[in-house]
Amino acid sequence: MPSADRRLQPRRTPRQVRAELTRERILTAAAHVFAEHGYAAGTTNRIAERARISIGSLYQYFPNKDAILAALLVQHIDRGTWTGADRIDLAPGTLRTAVQAVVRDAITNHSDDPHLLRIMIEEAPLSQELLDTIARHGKDRVTQLRDLLGRHPDVRVRNLDVAAELILFTVELNTHKLMADPRSIPVETVEQELVDMVTRYLLGDRPD
Structure with missing residues (x-):
């Protein structure tokens, strides 16, 4: 190394x-x-x-x-800093709208040039600066998301730390895959499915 x-x-x-x-x-x-x-x-x-x-x-x-x-x-990665967290509505009944803001922010940050994004993902070597940036960015986003979940009255997950990690990983992974290698599924469809999935999870809609 x-x-x-x-x-x-x-x-x-x-x-x-x-x-x-x-x-x-x-x-x-x-x-x-x-x-x-x-x-x-x-x-x-x-x-x-x-x-x-x-x-x-x-x-x-x-x-x-x-x-x-x-x-x-x-x-x-540095330009993908989430700056809209403080403007999300945290009133009861707005959880899906809040989740949509999170998902849409991820999609927007990766929509400029899908071809270049694919090259960066597939070809970029792992420098120490890159590893440090990824770790710092991930920590900051998880902290922001955990704070958002903790303040929303409709969230019913057992562990906020785990929830924030899982949601961020799920959204980022699927967004990277979608934007770097777009298929026949429209971006809007993937966005709505991700929003539905995450919202149901946060509402606690799962078997006991």
Whole structure:
């Protein structure tokens, strides 16, 4: 892991606005290149050309395209922060609406570019930064969801901690699968089925 992780570490951490803008240009260009050409053909030369910088400048920031893809996935996860939890209605009878907000937020965060999402899921190497980001993001989302469930008067689960973990895993897993490899089932149908399933679980609609 240490030697592999060094291969994925960015070579330069931007400390000035201009450097940060250049890094963002590289990541934006890489997202377009990977989506258009696929990962195998998405070379650093193509990324540099799309970003309109020299290949030497690109290598000042990233040692290879694996490191760029890992950074893209970190960026994707960080941008998926749930910011609407405090605006959800927690009045009695609104549980399904609250669950729908959770599911729709997950779908929205993964709907920009399904092809690129599939590449990131299938190809992105596991850098330490990526592992740390996944762990931090998961912990934050579970905490938010647990707090939401704990404050809603209609929730009837036995264990809030376990419920939050299970719901988050179920929603994220199915959303990733749906958006990265869309089938004949409409997104709206999957959304409604997920909402129904989670709502029934939270209401305690299960045999004794």
